[in-house]
Amino acid sequence: MADQEAATAAATGEQRILDAFAAARAQGRAALMPYMMGGFPDQATATVIARAYSESGADLIELGVPYSDPLADGPVIHAAGTTALAAGATLESALETCAAVSGDVPVVLMAYANMLLAVGPERFASDAAAAGAAGVIVPDLPIDEAGEIGEALIGAGLALVPLLAPSTPPERRAEICSRGQGFVYVVSTAGTTGERDELPGGLAELVRAAQGDAAVPVAVGFGIGTPEQAASVGEVADGVIIGSRLVRAVSDAPDAEAAAAAVSEFLRATGDALKG
Amino acid sequence: MAAEATPVQERFGPYGGRFVPEVLMSVLDELSAAWSQARVDDAFQGELTRLLRDYVGRPTPLWAAERLSERVGRRVYLKREDLAHTGAHKINNAVGQALLAKRMGKQRVIAETGAGQHGVATATACALMGLECAVYMGSEDTRRQRPNVDRMKLLGAEVVPVEAGARTLKEAVSAAIRDWVASSATTHYVIGSAVGPAPYPALVRDLQRVIGDEARSQALEAEGNLPKRVIACVGGGSNAIGTFTAFLDDPVELIGVEAAGEGLDSGRHGASLAAGATGVLHGAFSAVLADEQGQILEAHSVSAGLDYPGVGPEHAHLRDSGRATYVAVTDVDALHAFRELCRLEGIVPALEPSHAIAWLLENPGKGDGFDILTLSGRGDKDLDEALAKLDELDG
Ligand SMILES: Cc1ncc(COP(=O)(O)O)c(C=O)c1O
Numbered sequence: 001m002a003d004q005e006a007a008t009a010a011a012t013g014e015q016r017i018l019d020a021f022a023a024a025r026a027q028g029r030a031a032l033m034p035y036m037m038g039g040f041p042d043q044a045t046a047t048v049i050a051r052a053y054s055e056s057g058a059d060l061i062e063l064g065v066p067y068s069d070p071l072a073d074g075p076v077i078h079a080a081g082t083t084a085l086a087a088g089a090t091l092e093s094a095l096e097t098c099a100a101v102s103g104d105v106p107v108v109l110m111a112y113a114n115m116l117l118a119v120g121p122e123r124f125a126s127d128a129a130a131a132g133a134a135g136v137i138v139p140d141l142p143i144d145e146a147g148e149i150g151e152a153l154i155g156a157g158l159a160l161v162p163l164l165a166p167s168t169p170p171e172r173r174a175e176i177c178s179r180g181q182g183f184v185y186v187v188s189t190a191g192t193t194g195e196r197d198e199l200p201g202g203l204a205e206l207v208r209a210a211q212g213d214a215a216v217p218v219a220v221g222f223g224i225g226t227p228e229q230a231a232s233v234g235e236v237a238d239g240v241i242i243g244s245r246l247v248r249a250v251s252d253a254p255d256a257e258a259a260a261a262a263v264s265e266f267l268r269a270t271g272d273a274l275k276g
Numbered sequence: 277m278a279a280e281a282t283p284v285q286e287r288f289g290p291y292g293g294r295f296v297p298e299v300l301m302s303v304l305d306e307l308s309a310a311w312s313q314a315r316v317d318d319a320f321q322g323e324l325t326r327l328l329r330d331y332v333g334r335p336t337p338l339w340a341a342e343r344l345s346e347r348v349g350r351r352v353y354l355k356r357e358d359l360a361h362t363g364a365h366k367i368n369n370a371v372g373q374a375l376l377a378k379r380m381g382k383q384r385v386i387a388e389t390g391a392g393q394h395g396v397a398t399a400t401a402c403a404l405m406g407l408e409c410a411v412y413m414g415s416e417d418t419r420r421q422r423p424n425v426d427r428m429k430l431l432g433a434e435v436v437p438v439e440a441g442a443r444t445l446k447e448a449v450s451a452a453i454r455d456w457v458a459s460s461a462t463t464h465y466v467i468g469s470a471v472g473p474a475p476y477p478a479l480v481r482d483l484q485r486v487i488g489d490e491a492r493s494q495a496l497e498a499e500g501n502l503p504k505r506v507i508a509c510v511g512g513g514s515n516a517i518g519t520f521t522a523f524l525d526d527p528v529e530l531i532g533v534e535a536a537g538e539g540l541d542s543g544r545h546g547a548s549l550a551a552g553a554t555g556v557l558h559g560a561f562s563a564v565l566a567d568e569q570g571q572i573l574e575a576h577s578v579s580a581g582l583d584y585p586g587v588g589p590e591h592a593h594l595r596d597s598g599r600a601t602y603v604a605v606t607d608v609d610a611l612h613a614f615r616e617l618c619r620l621e622g623i624v625p626a627l628e629p630s631h632a633i634a635w636l637l638e639n640p641g642k643g644d645g646f647d648i649l650t651l652s653g654r655g656d657k658d659l660d661e662a663l664a665k666l667d668e669l670d671g
Contacts, residue, residue, distance in 0.1 A: 068571040069446070069557065071453050072297040078440065091569055113295050114556040118570025140295045140556070165299040167460070172301070190299050191458035 013134035014159040016106040017182035020059045021217040021238055029274045030234030031059040033219060034267060035110070035243035036250070037080040038065050038097055039089025045256040046084075046094075050101045052260035057271035058105055062137065062221075062241060065094045065111040072139035074194030076244040080251065091115065091124070095131035102132025108161060108182070110137045113149065121152035128158060135159030135182045143176055154181070161185050164210055166202060177213035183239060184214045188223045194244045195225030199233065207236045227266075227273035234274045242270065279316040284308045286474035289596060291589035294473040296453075296559045303460040308475040310380050315482060320379065327371050328486065331404065332361045334368075336487075338494035338648070343620040348636060351646035353503070354623070355491045357515065357653060364626065364653030365487060365515045366397040370466060372483035374401035377464035384408040384463040388452040390417055390445030390511070391581035391628065392424025393653055394468030399433035401466075409433040412451040414443035417580045420661050442574040445511075445584045449558050469512025470588035473559030477517075477588045484518025491648055492522040504645035505529040508652065509632040510549065510602065511581045513588035515652035520600060529601070532591060533632045535577035536604035544576035548587045549595050549602040557586035563595070578607035578665060579627035579658070609634040611665050614655065626653035627662060 011019070024031035034053050039046050053061050066084040070077065091111075098107045109128055116124045116138065128136060135158050141149060143162055153160045159182030164173055167190055177184050186207055189200050203220065210218045219239030224230055230240045246263050253259035286292055286308075294304060314320040328334040339354045357365035370387075377385055385407045389395030395411040402409035411428055415437040418425050428435050440447040449467075456465040470480040488506075495503055506523050508516035510532040520530045537545035545551065548563040555564040557572055565573040565585035575585040594600035605613075610627060613634035617625050625633060629652045641647050655662065 068441075069450055071450060071558075072457070074454070082440070085571065112556075112570075114564075114566065114572070115570040117555055117561075118553070118566060118568060139297055140559070142294060142296065142298055142301050144301075145293055145295055163298045165297070165301075167299055167302045169302055176298075187297075187299060189458075190460065192454050 012157040014182045016134045017060065017108065017159055018216065020106050021183065024059050025238065029276070030237055031219065031239035032057055032267065032271055032274060033060040033062055033239050033241045034058050034246050034263070035062040035064060035241060037077060037084055037247055038063055038094030039084035039087060040066070040080040040247070040250065041083055042087045043089065043093050045259060047097045047100050048256045048260050049250060049263060050097050052264045053267065054101045054105045056264040056267040058267060060106045060108060061101060062108050062110055063094060063098055065091055065109055065115060067112040067115060070112060072192055074192035074244060076248050076251070077193050080247045091119065091127070095127060098133050099131040106134035107132065108135040108137055109133050110139065113138050113141045116149050121149045125152040125156035125158055129156040133158060135161050137161045137163070137185060139163060143179055163187055166190055166200065166206055173210060174213045177210055180214045180216045183217045183219050184210055186210055186218055186220045186237070188220050191222065193222050196223035199223055199229060203233070204236045227270040230270045231273035231276065240274065281312045281316050284312050284475040285478040288590040288593035291560070291562050291592045292474055292477060293561050294559055295556045295561065296473045297457055299457050300460060300473070304473055304475065306380070310376060311475055311479050314376055314379055320375065324372055324375055327375070328368065332367050332371060333359065334486065335490040335494070336360050338491055338498065340498070341621050344617065347620060348640035350641040352636065353495065353646060353648045354651045355487060355519065355648060356651055357487060358623065358625065358651050362393070362397050362400050363656065364393040364397065365484060365518065366394040366468060367400065368486055368518070369468065369480050369483045369514060370394065370397035370401040373464065373466040374398070374405050374407060377407060377466070378405055380464060382462060382464040384459070385466055386410050386412065386452050386455050386463055387466045387468060388412045388445065388448035389468060390448065390583060391579065391626070392417065392421040392428070392657060393581065395433070395435070396424050396427050396431070398466050399428040399431035402433065403431045410436055412436050412438050412448040412455070414438045414445060414448045416443040417445065417448070421580055421657055424657050444580065446572065446575065453558065469514040470517045470590060471512040471558055471560060471586055477560065477590055480514050481517045481521060481590065484514050485521040487515060487518040487650060488520060488522030491519065495648060499646060502526050502528055503648045504641055505531060505647040507531045507533065507632050507636055507647060508650040509533045509582065509628045510587060510591060511584050511628060512586070513591045515650050517588060517590055519650045520594070524599065530594070530599065531635070532600055532602045533635045534602060534604040535579060535582035535631060536606045537576040539606055540604060545604065546575040546577040546582045546584055547604040548585060549591055550604045554592070560589045562589040563587050563592045578610060578661070579631065581626070581628040582631065603635055605631040605634045608669060609638070611662060611669060613637055614662050615666060623651070624655040625651055626655045627658045628652055
């Protein structure tokens with residue numbers, strides 16, 4: 001037991017992410033990765049939500065660091081970020097939430113490029129690593145611009161998770177996948193984050209192609225809002241990311257307890273659906 | 277004979293690049309390739325030249341502003357972009373990009389607008405070319421630039437009010453980019469200034485450089501000489517870069533005038549070059565107004581077109597290299613200059629170039645020679661706002 005703990009502490013962020021996917025795979029299902037907005041609607045509730053995720057079947061947690069100008073996000077997550085910032089959220093407060101659960105479940109931060117550049121990629125990386133983060137997703141940092149930021153993250157033992165879009169041409173897809181650390185994040189549709197009634201037809205082919213190109217698992221996010229959609233994506237993908245649906249549940253709840261109950265119920269149902 | 281197609285510039289020193297969601301990378305590549313071809317294609321250039329001449333009304337005059345010259349003590353020429361169709365330089369870019377959209381087979385066009393001039397210009401170009409058009413505009417700007425909202429609707433465009441943040445230009449750009457993330461297969465985004473991810477800063481510069489090219493040859497004809505100083509206001513920086521480009525290799529001082537709003541020390545201004553940080557906004561690495569955590573700050577200016585917390589990356593590079601100098605002028609000084617130019621020259625300037633006029637009034641050139649100032653647009657759109665503010669100031 002003690003040995004195992006020591007091994008966990010020593011493992012790189014990337015290894016912890018890979019282990020989480022492998023554990024889900026061993027149970028014959030896709031990994032479940034809920035997204036939450038740091039500091040939303042306030043710091044105390046956000047930490048309660050993170051614990052609820054961790055206790056309700058999350059294999060990994062994606063933790064958004066609130067940003068003023070989130071170009072990849074739709075209205076629900078954008079509004080949540082705005083609320084969190086107004087309530088005083090900072091990078092430090094988001095990292096406190098990360099630290100509260102990162103011993104139980106790998107946490108992947110989602111932060112926009114300007115936040116990393118402003119505090120300095122090295123400092124961002126070392127602070128994130130100190131809070132136990134396993135990796136970072138930077139939704140406005142295509143591989144072509146990753147240079148300095150990528151090096152800083154790798155240097156701190158964190159995975160830089162690249163994104164792949166339906167519009168990405170095959171050669172570029174192979175290039176992105178070959179650089180994938182931890183996992184490759186496939187954006188299901190051309191669009192911003194948000195629930196969708198239907199997921200696009202070519203998604204399964206895109207995921208299979210990415211799996212062919214990548215040495216790491218392939219997870220799908222953007223648009224997944226029901227356990228059924230999660231299950232259908234989980235038939236091909238190695239992981240399923242659910243964002244706006246859960247953030248909306250937190251928005252709609254009257255208090256932290258109700259918010260935690262709502263997200264837990266949704267995650268349990270989704271976990272069951274993924275087991276098939 | 278057609279020139280060889282060359283790649284479109286993506287970086288300006290360390291600035292520029294593409295900090296955008298992966299979904300947009302392929303459409304930006306497509307746009308870059310299309311512009312690289314179109315700008316050396318004789319048929320495209322011929323059509324663009326015809327439109328600029330017969331539709332936009334180019335060349336615009338270079339006006340020897342005598343009473344203004346007397347007032348400042350050195351000859352001043354105004355490059356009259358206010359006389360271009362729709363009343364500002366924005367039409368040069370809008371017509372060019374709409375033509376490019378057609379060439380790329382895109383039937384729908386989106387744009388953002390602050391002052392409404394770029395929205396009107398884009399709506400106009402789309403009406404001319406039979407393209408569908410939607411314009412994103414912050415709801416604070418739909419209020420203070422009401423006449424331009426009506427104009428866009430009359431021209432057949434849909435105006436989409438944006439309620440996020442301070443409800444001004446920054447949020448309008450973000451909303452347009454979010455639309456484009458989902459629609460880029462069929463839609464072209466006509467960005468309104470020399471900002472955004474590559475290739476936009478170079479594309480907009482290439483389409484606006486007609487301002488400086490004309491002014492340079494008009495000046496040589498009128499004076500047999502180059503100007504001492506070239507002055508332009510800087511919001512995102514399109515009229516300024518369009519003016520400066522022709523003079524980059526000349527021994528001419530280049531001065532960009534930003535909005536100091538309520539004063540650079542007040543924190544309420546739009547001077548990203550004079551008083552900002554470096555960082556990423558709307559897809560480019562450039563000068564930005566941001567706090568120490570990287571959160572983008574709200575800009576402030578009495579002029580909607582300068583009310584933006586970022587600026588084109590080429591300006592950041594020209595600043596660092598020392599080739600151009602960037603200064604800032606307050607709301608109050610710009611308002612006074614607005615009235616002053618009306619009375620000196622019988623020209624109602626937009627509030628944006630009123631900032632450049634104000635700087636010139638405060639910093640008259642010494643010695644002989646002459647200056648050129650780009651009068652980027654006319655002030656009809658600003659009358660209500662400017663007159664109300666001037667009344668307050670007059671007490
Ligand atoms: C008349 C006029 N001048 C200047 C600007 C500022 O833009 P830019 O710096 O791109 O020229 C605007 C923008 O709306 C404008 O309408």
